Amino acid sequence: MPSAGLVPRRIVQLSALFAMFALFTVQIVSALLPNIPLFVAAGAAGLVLDTYLQYRDPGLLALLGKVRFDALVRQLLRDMLILVGLLRIDGIDPLREQAPLLVGLCLFYAVHFACQGVSVLVRRTRTLPIVTRNIDASALRLTAAPPRILARRQAHRLLTFSLPITAGLLTTAATKDATWGGLGLGFGLTLLVGGTAYLATWLLPKKRARSEQQVMEWLDAWLERYQPTVAMYFSGGTTSAYQANMWLSTLSQLDKPLIVLRERFMVQKIDATDVPIICFPKVATMFSLENSTLKMMLHPANAAKTSQVLRIPTIKHAFINHGESDKLSSCNPYAKAYDEVWVAGPAARERYALAEVGVEDKDIVEVGRPQLAPIRPYAGPPTGTYTTVLYAPTWEGWDGNPGNTSVVLAGENIVRALLADDKVRLLYKPHPMTGSVDPRAGAANERIKAMIREANTKRSGARPGADAAEELARRTAELDRLTSTSFRSSADEMERMLLQGTPSGDREAAIAEATLAWEKAYWASFPEWEHLIVTEARPAIFACFNASDLLISDVSSVVSDWLSSEKPYAVGNTSGLPEAAFRAAFPTVSAGVVIAPDAREVPGLLDAVRDPEKDHFTKARADLKEQLLGPSDPPSIVRFGAAVRTLCAKADDRRVRMESRLANEIPSPRESRDEVTVEGEASEAAEDAEALR
Structure with missing residues (x-):
């Protein structure tokens, strides 16, 4: 509809x-x-x-x-x-x-x-x-x-x-x-x-620009000067850039990082960062990385073009994923193509073992989720007038499983039950792809938004003054200035390359500071009683976490990320399974309340959030957090850095062995560049034709 x-x-x-x-x-x-x-x-x-x-x-x-x-x-x-x-x-x-x-x-x-x-x-x-x-x-x-x-x-x-x-x-x-x-x-x-x-x-x-040979010679010289160690490899469609963007802050903390892309349009889809970015539209040009100092690559997603970069023998590869959940997609058999699979905690290790997709336990490394650092921990029950509830359902997925999203069968009942409580402030943040596959999900999403708008008309109270709106406008302008680059309408990729040269100053630190100031101004611009529909890129999901006392979601990585705060949460069950079977099938549900399609559990859930004595999942959440995300000490970023150094050392050891074999005149197997070029010829021709349209 x-x-x-x-x-x-x-x-x-x-x-x-x-x-x-x-x-x-x-x-x-x-x-x-x-x-x-x-x-x-x-x-x-x-x-x-x-x-x-x-x-x-x-x-x-x-x-x-x-x-x-x-x-x-x-x-x-x-x-x-x-x-x-x-x-x-x-x-x-x-x-x-x-x-x-x-x-x-x-x-x-x-x-x-x-x-x-x-x-x-x-x-x-x-x-x-x-x-x-x-x-x-x-x-x-x-x-x-x-x-x-x-x-x-x-x-x-x-x-x-x-x-x-x-x-x-x-x-x-x-x-x-x-x-x-x-x-x-x-x-x-x-x-x-x-x-x-x-x-x-x-x-x-x-x-006229330099010839292709001159450009590649320039790139080889730049790689020799920069001496990259770790790269993040990413390939995908226009809506998939968030999978790479969530790792930018972590990547920037590594030594000599690099971002390697395959699609030309993706260069501008990557968020503001100081990390150097190189896009290799053709397979043959990408193999210039083979002779660089690059030791390993991080892969936040599987893509058709991933198999091409896996052929570079001098580089080790680690799959880091873009989120973990109990869904089967978190145990893709393709993961066995990588040298290592990095997961958050023991739960993911067990998930791979049960899935039997060919990933050996010795190749799994627990590194936590370093990008969850901005999420603030639980500080007790709500102390203000209102209990802030974040309803963040996921989308319907490609397989038509009714249990993928609660929006269709339970969303309106959940929202109706929340709005019936005068002391609830609702933040509704649906997945951006809601309704893209199932029209019923899109229609339900629109009805939920209409319910929230109608509920706001029935509430009244003091509103922030004009100063709050002016402060938000000022902070928005500042953040936009830091995160965006102004291009002429006629600018092409060559001109953008010229304008997006070496960044000046520590832009990422400035963006982080400006983002915190913007979030503070954003929440202050609304009265505490007003329900909000959050569909824009800002505020991000983690900012909504920090502003909320309770999460209601579906089986998705949102739940795993929320657990880092140890705050109460609930999961909608529209799968048709009994509660016991639902909990057994999806371990991330074990420390939360399960909500049926009629949402009858919502009043009791709100009581437990407001009264810790009625909250029977406090210890379970702490235990599940460690099971999903690993221990808090040492911090995740420390464990992640250690995993990087270990895999880089393995790459160094392999290079030493290969050099020793060559020194002893023992040939090492190696993929022919000509074979790679021929194999990728058809797709490259299509990409060239698309670029010239």
Whole structure:
């Protein structure tokens, strides 16, 4: 079921498409009659509407492109109809007046195609074999990008430069004076020729980047200077960057860290960090890491391209995952491809043993969850007027299991029971992918939000003054300044490489400080009685943890992370299993309250949160925390660092053994680079084609 705001938008989009086709129809009929006023109005309105949609809603026009009715075809049809109309209008000589207009129009399209060819050449020369961030790459002769309308927006360029031409031709139709058409064609043609010549200057030597061989030689020299030890390898889709971002603070504390990516777009998806980033779109270029000082790689997720980097024999690999839960996805058989699997605590070790997916116990290392350090520990029952409850359900997943999320079967009942308590303040933070697979989850999510908004209308009390809102605005601006980089709309990846060179100062420390100040201002900007719907990236889930007294969630990594605080929690059971079987199947539930679909347990749960004597899970939570996350001493970051050093030492030992074998003329097996290059040839060609669109 589409959301309430989506239906009106679709109506507007369909209306715009209907209007476009209606204008073409009117232009055809009025050209044949001929009806000059209607003909001129339809032609002008059609081009204006097409140009407007191209800038404001290009995705809508992309649908027309799929049926080959793209901007070029539409503009050709529009111009052809104008010429037909001129033939039908008395007073315009077809040979003496209209023929030059036809020749000029053909010349305009010829220059347009030439400009498109130049733009392809320019984009190719500006597409480097690698993409970097937080690295000074000025030695590669990086330059600012050409205007986007010339280099990348073919449809925008055609429609924009066609405006004076169409205006001149339609004026000719209205006045029967071919001079106006000639002026419009001359002006549009001059603009396009000038733009093409200006774009061609990016093909001159002073604006061309280094060759692929020179770029790779520069990278080898930089790796030799930087001497990286540990890298985080990541590959994924546009929505998966959070899996890598959660490890940035941990990675930055290691010696000589590096981030290795495979998709060009992912370079800008990684959050603000001082860690150098290198993207290797092609397999062959990535193998330059084989001769570097890199000893090991950390993998927060499995991906199709992971198998390619595992072929580098000089590097050890550790799978660190992006969260742990009782779900089967936390025991993926692919994990046995890594040298080691790093988990939080003993529970994950047992999970792998029970799953029997081929991961040997000797290859499992318990390192805790170092990124959980910002979560504050339990400080006793709530002392204020309100008990803050965080309801953070997960999404429905891909397999259709009704137990994946409580939103569909129990979400509304849980929220209704919480809102019925006058002393509860609810924070609702659904998973961002809720409703992406099951429309019922999306519909339930919208109904829950409506319930919360309605409940807020029934509450009243003092609200923070204007100073609180001003402070939040000031803190937001400061945090945005630190975490984002302003680029021109025309900036391409080469220009962004130039602007995102070596970071100045300790940006990560400044961001951490600014984030804490922002969170304080955010909570202060709302009255303590107001329920909140948190769907933006800020505040993050850990900030919501610190502001809450109780968590209600589903079987997910959110529960494991929450347990680091040892605060009370509950888990929704919509799996259809009896409570005893549910607890047995999912060990992370063992120290919390299980909530049935009717949410009858909520009142008693709230009583236990407010009165510690009624809380029977205090010791169980402490025990489960250690089982899931390992001991608190030494801290997780210390254990993580020790695991890094140990695996690096294993990589060093292997290199020594290999060098000893080579010294004794014993050949070591090694994958051929040619074989790797051939195997990745098809995917690389597809990626190159995508980059040049």
